[in-house]
Amino acid sequence: MASLRFFVCLFLFCASSLKLVRSCSLPKNHVALFILGDSLFDPGNNNYINTIARANYWPYGETFFKYPSGRFSDGRLIPDFIAEHANLPLIPPYLQPGNHQFTYGVNFASAGAGALAETNQGLVIDLKTQLSYFKKVEKLLRQKLGNAEAKTLLSKAVYLISIGANDYISPLSTNSSVFQFFSKEEYVGMVIGNLTDTIKEIYKKGGRKFGFQNLGPLGCAPFMKALVPGNTGSCFEAAIELAKLHNAAQSKALQELEIKLVEFKYARHDFNISATERLNNPEKYGFKEANIACCGSGPYRGILSCGGKRGVTEYELCSDQICFQYSQQSHMSDKANKQISELMWSGTPNVTGPYNLKALFEA
Numbered sequence: 001m002a003s004l005r006f007f008v009c010l011f012l013f014c015a016s017s018l019k020l021v022r023s024c025s026l027p028k029n030h031v032a033l034f035i036l037g038d039s040l041f042d043p044g045n046n047n048y049i050n051t052i053a054r055a056n057y058w059p060y061g062e063t064f065f066k067y068p069s070g071r072f073s074d075g076r077l078i079p080d081f082i083a084e085h086a087n088l089p090l091i092p093p094y095l096q097p098g099n100h101q102f103t104y105g106v107n108f109a110s111a112g113a114g115a116l117a118e119t120n121q122g123l124v125i126d127l128k129t130q131l132s133y134f135k136k137v138e139k140l141l142r143q144k145l146g147n148a149e150a151k152t153l154l155s156k157a158v159y160l161i162s163i164g165a166n167d168y169i170s171p172l173s174t175n176s177s178v179f180q181f182f183s184k185e186e187y188v189g190m191v192i193g194n195l196t197d198t199i200k201e202i203y204k205k206g207g208r209k210f211g212f213q214n215l216g217p218l219g220c221a222p223f224m225k226a227l228v229p230g231n232t233g234s235c236f237e238a239a240i241e242l243a244k245l246h247n248a249a250q251s252k253a254l255q256e257l258e259i260k261l262v263e264f265k266y267a268r269h270d271f272n273i274s275a276t277e278r279l280n281n282p283e284k285y286g287f288k289e290a291n292i293a294c295c296g297s298g299p300y301r302g303i304l305s306c307g308g309k310r311g312v313t314e315y316e317l318c319s320d321q322i323c324f325q326y327s328q329q330s331h332m333s334d335k336a337n338k339q340i341s342e343l344m345w346s347g348t349p350n351v352t353g354p355y356n357l358k359a360l361f362e363a
């Protein structure tokens with residue numbers, strides 16, 4: 001929080017001295033952070049669209065912000081920790097009203113979003129729309145800073161993207177017929193194809209440094225296990241298989257982009273490794289519970305009822321918040337997000353590579 005206070009002071013100081021306004025908006029060595037993706041990264045964009053995919057009610061937010069900001073967690077999300085590591089202020093949601101500066105970056109992520117426009121259509125800001133918002137910001141930055149300075153900002157910036165989980169969760173949990181029309185490989189190919197297109201478009205606008213994570217053991221998340229008939233504790237096999245295909249295809253696509261696009265650099269965190277490790281050895285990482293969500297109802301508290309606003313009004317909340325998962329899916333607790341962020345920031349190549357985020361921010 002010290003860095004946050006520092007920026008608030010800096011802002012006040014600059015506002016009182018017009019001459020310094022320009023240098024204030026672009027302090028030396030600052031690297032902007034732009035974020036796209038889903039609920040793992042959404043700091044509250046969905047509060048400003050018409051959707052049920054929201055977390056702007058209690059008990060979300062209770063341990064850190066002390067108000068329900070819209071984040072699907074009891075506290076901070078990964079981009080909040082990354083911003084702190086990078087000495088940036090908290091990166092605000094793009095749709096939050098107000099006069100955005102954008103020079104520190106902005107967050108476009110939307111809970112429920114997928115790489116495919118069809119995923120939770122009408123309830124989310126899909127990846128293409130997030131990209132179109134980024135292009136608006138890019139234009140504004142050029143107008144404000146001039147082409148050369150905007151180009152420098154955009155090429156030094158880091159672009160964090162979390163996308164894909166909902167493209168698999170959504171059809172599997174609704175029994176959609178999509179897998180009668182596409183093989184699993186074809187479907188994964190479309191998800192990765194749309195992610196790749198997005199990366200290329202950001203690259204065209206000057207983006208060079210990207211951060212990703214792969215998918216964790218999706219099929220073993222409380223929400224997915226609760227869909228398995230009989231609630232035997234087994235994982236949802238189809239989700240495991242799709243996540244595996246996705247991770248292999250993502251890895252390959254990023255390696256290809258690195259060859260094709262000059263100066264393209266990326267950090268990929270193996271969330272499958274770090275999440276599996278914590279699911280198997282919760283105590284080692286300071287969690288009392290890894291396989292059951294903290295907030296929800298039904299088997300493994302896997303039913304999406306945290307906060308009681310989704311049809312089911314009753315829900316359970318663990319008392320001490322020392323769990324890996326906060327609610328359903330792969331929504332993690334503040335404590336888990338902190339640990340994963342540290343691995344993304346400074347992890348060794350066996351968990352985050354070929355670069356880690358620290359190296360990208362310093363590059």
Ligand SMILES: *[C@@H]1O[C@H](CO)[C@@H](O)[C@H](O)[C@H]1NC(C)=O
Nearest residue numbers: 172173174175176227228229
């Ligand atoms: C999906 O369909 C199968 C067979 O038609 C059924 O057994 C299963 O309960 C359905 N699952 C959901 C989540 O609706």
Ligand SMILES: *[C@@H]1O[C@H](CO)[C@@H](O)[C@H](O)[C@H]1NC(C)=O
Nearest residue numbers: 116117118189190193194197
């Ligand atoms: C992107 O997704 C759409 C479906 O929303 C699909 O038709 C298209 O082929 C995908 N693009 C790529 C490059 O795979």
Ligand SMILES: *[C@@H]1O[C@H](CO)[C@@H](O)[C@H](O)[C@H]1NC(C)=O
Nearest residue numbers: 215216217243244247272273
């Ligand atoms: C996760 O890692 C384990 C162990 O290496 C592997 O067996 C599994 O296929 C991986 N799952 C995914 C979704 O990548």
Ligand SMILES: *[C@@H]1O[C@H](CO)[C@@H](O)[C@H](O)[C@H]1NC(C)=O
Nearest residue numbers: 273274277347348349350351
């Ligand atoms: C990765 O490497 C580091 C240091 O070499 C080691 O401490 C850590 O246990 C390794 N992690 C995994 C998941 O293999």
